[in-house]
Amino acid sequence: MDLGIEIKEQGKSYSVNYENASGWSRSLSRLVEDEVVFSMRDARELLKKGDVVIYEVYNLWKTLPKIRELSEKTGINCDVTVLNHGIISTSGSGELFFTYGHRHEKCYSEIYSLLAGEAFLVSYEEDRKRTTMTHMEEGDEVLISPTSIHRLYCGRKGAVVVGLVPKEAGHNYEAVKGRGVPYAVFLKEGQYEYPKNPKFKDVELELSDASKGRTLEYFFETPDEVKNLLGMKSL
Template sequence: MEIKEMQIKGNQFLEIEFEEMPVMWERKMSELIKDKVILDLKNARKALEFFGDRTVYNVYNLWKGIEKYKKIKDKYKLNFDATLLKFGIFSLTKNGETFLTYGHKHEKNRGEFYTVLKNECYLLLSDLKKKKSIIVEMREGTSVLIHPRFIHRLISIGKDCLILGIVPEDAGHDYNIVKNKGFPHHIFIQDNWLKIVENKNYKGFSLKKIQAKKISLPIKKLSKILMHPSKHKKFYSL
């Protein structure tokens, strides 16, 4: 899926320009540390003190400011958001926990669609009832349909990554479900290798890793799939 109203510049570090400027908000290191949604709080606090309050990711609400996506929202009740997840480490060294989004679960029974517009990242899905986690390797051009049973977050793995998210306007965001807990698994960089670390706040979670695939769906069909997951189970393969 292409966002024609947006120009992407750079490779490892990305810059975005818009023809029509959407509303943008940013998540800072201090918020993620304060709410204890990362695992390595000790080193994160040291990094915060030394580097200052860096931006971890920016979210661009395309439906607030770009006429095309305002019309899509009005017709299909879908919000289009672009997230620029920056590459970084919560540490003073080259080793440590990688940058990530806060993470959440939907308040209503609504799905979500993610597609990577530039570079790559991980998507972490965790089913808290079944105690199952999935790390989805998302490369440029691949997509995932996220079932509402999952808490989910994006994780930086080497470069800035730009992700498009499409979600029903009434899905809601439950952030408290991960506040002061984090996720069952967190990603660290150790000597240039990605390392999975288990979170002691959770016990007995299984973990598997898969690769995202390319998904092409018209907006009308996607709206139905996201609004009514129980009626479209075959599309939610995870």
């Protein structure tokens, strides 16, 4: 699917370029300030070397004409998150870079599609005391449940993820602030580990693999189907 953006590989991370690009970035210092990292000690040690950009979010629906038109017609936002590869530690082992995480204010689903790299989607269902960790490779999609707290971790490479979500869904960051998520993704000597966050009690972890999807194509061809998938009323 050609979204009209250029993705470039830069070491283990990626950059995104397109005309009139507009977006925002989040740095490690903010994640530390809000205490959403697993090891505050490791994060503070790393910060002594200087702040680092963890991820950038580009609002394609604001500036790319074709997507803006579709977004206005459907009420669906289309954003791209560029999550850099990195480890929050000075030792080379520790928690991988991640997005802050949030819950939607209104009961709508969201679709994440991985355009490049490798990622894990953490989805925490608070009522069911269950966390699902879904491994994503290029071309994979995940349908995020409307009530979950969700966060992305990078893998051995960074990640470029496109998200489709109703404009009205909203972001509740308070659900994550001061505690993070129940399970983190660590990289230790090249191997993934999923340590449990002691701030959460009795939460189960389920590991799964994502599957390939074509929702991005459907967004352009049959957007009403995507609206149904996200829990919106069709036109």
